[in-house]
Amino acid sequence: xxxxxxxxxxSLDGYVEDEHGKFDWAAPDAEVLAAVxxxxxxxxxxxYGRRMYETMLFWETADVDELDPGSREWxxxxxxxEKIVFSRTLQKVQSERTQxxxxxxxxxxxxxxxxxxxxLTVGGAELAGQMMAAGLVDxxxxxxxxxxxxxxxxxxxxxxxxxxxxxxxxxxxxGAVLLRYHVRNP
Numbered sequence: 001x002x003x004x005x006x007x008x009x010x011s012l013d014g015y016v017e018d019e020h021g022k023f024d025w026a027a028p029d030a031e032v033l034a035a036v037x038x039x040x041x042x043x044x045x046x047x048y049g050r051r052m053y054e055t056m057l058f059w060e061t062a063d064v065d066e067l068d069p070g071s072r073e074w075x076x077x078x079x080x081x082e083k084i085v086f087s088r089t090l091q092k093v094q095s096e097r098t099q100x101x102x103x104x105x106x107x108x109x110x111x112x113x114x115x116x117x118x119x120l121t122v123g124g125a126e127l128a129g130q131m132m133a134a135g136l137v138d139x140x141x142x143x144x145x146x147x148x149x150x151x152x153x154x155x156x157x158x159x160x161x162x163x164x165x166x167x168x169x170x171x172x173x174x175g176a177v178l179l180r181y182h183v184r185n186p
Contacts, residue, residue, distance in 0.1 A: 002116035003138035004047075004109070006128040007039065010155040011147050016125050018149040025147045029174045032143060033070035039141060040077050044118040047109075047131075050087035052124030053098075060095040086127055106134035129157030137183050140164065146175035 008016050009026040017023040028036060048056065059078040067075060083098040093100050101108075109131065113120065122128045122137070131137050142155065164181035171177050 002113045003119045004113055004131065004136050005039075005043075005119055005121045005139045005141060006132070006137050007036075007121050007123065007141040007143075008125065008128070008155045009036075009143045009145065011149045012144055013148045013150065014155050015149050015152040016155045018152040021152075025149065026145055028143070028176070029172070030068065030070050031172045031174065032176050032178075033074065035170065035172070035178060036143070037070060037073050037077060040074070040121065042118055043077075043081060043121050045082045045084065045112070045116060045120045046078070047084050047086070047120060047122040047127065049124035049127035050085060050090050052127070053083070053085040053087070053090070053093075056123070057094055104130050106131075106136060109134070109136050125153050125155055125157070129160065132157055132160045132162065132183075137162075139167075139183060140179075140181045142179045142181075144177045144179065 009028060009032075010016055011018075011025065016026070018025070046056075056078065059075050062071075062075050064072045064075050079096065081097065083093075083095060084101055085093055085098060086101050086104050088102055090100060104127070113136070122131050128137065163184040165184060166179065167182050168180040169177065
């Protein structure tokens with residue numbers, strides 16, 4: 001069975017965006033982007049909430065000739081993957097290989113995990129929180145940035161408890177730290 005991985009770039013105080021919806025402080029440097037690419041390369045399906053999907057749409061039309069090598073690689077990874085967008089308000093998708101799903105259905109995600117040949121990732125804190133609450137997330141990959149933003153959208157949901165096992169920690173020259181945890185679902 002495939003694993004469902006929640007991956008996020010966060011501030012040290014645990015936010016994926018500040019109280020104004022900004023996340024420019026989270027732009028990965030070349031070393032962190034290489035690590036992101038390494039972790040995402042084997043992924044064939046990306047699950048997104050609407051806002052994260054709209055943010056990621058940049059990669060659908062980005063001119064790869066104008067990108068640095070790490071961003072160019074990420075563009076190829078993203079474009080090759082299947083995308084499932086969960087939204088009640090999005091009218092249509094604007095990327096190839098993308099399916100729009102109106103309602104979150106935990107059982108449908110369990111079936112997807114059972115039948116997938118590769119691991120899946122979930123992007124977007126709110127959708128990841130729903131999946132964590134449903135016991136679907138098997139691993140958390142958190143890139144902690146050396147910045148405190150003081151508030152905003154939390155990377156991890158309120159009201160959800162989980163036992164975690166640290167399986168990797170990696171430091172980057174720019175001060176970011178990757179923490180990978182396996183989630184011990186009951």
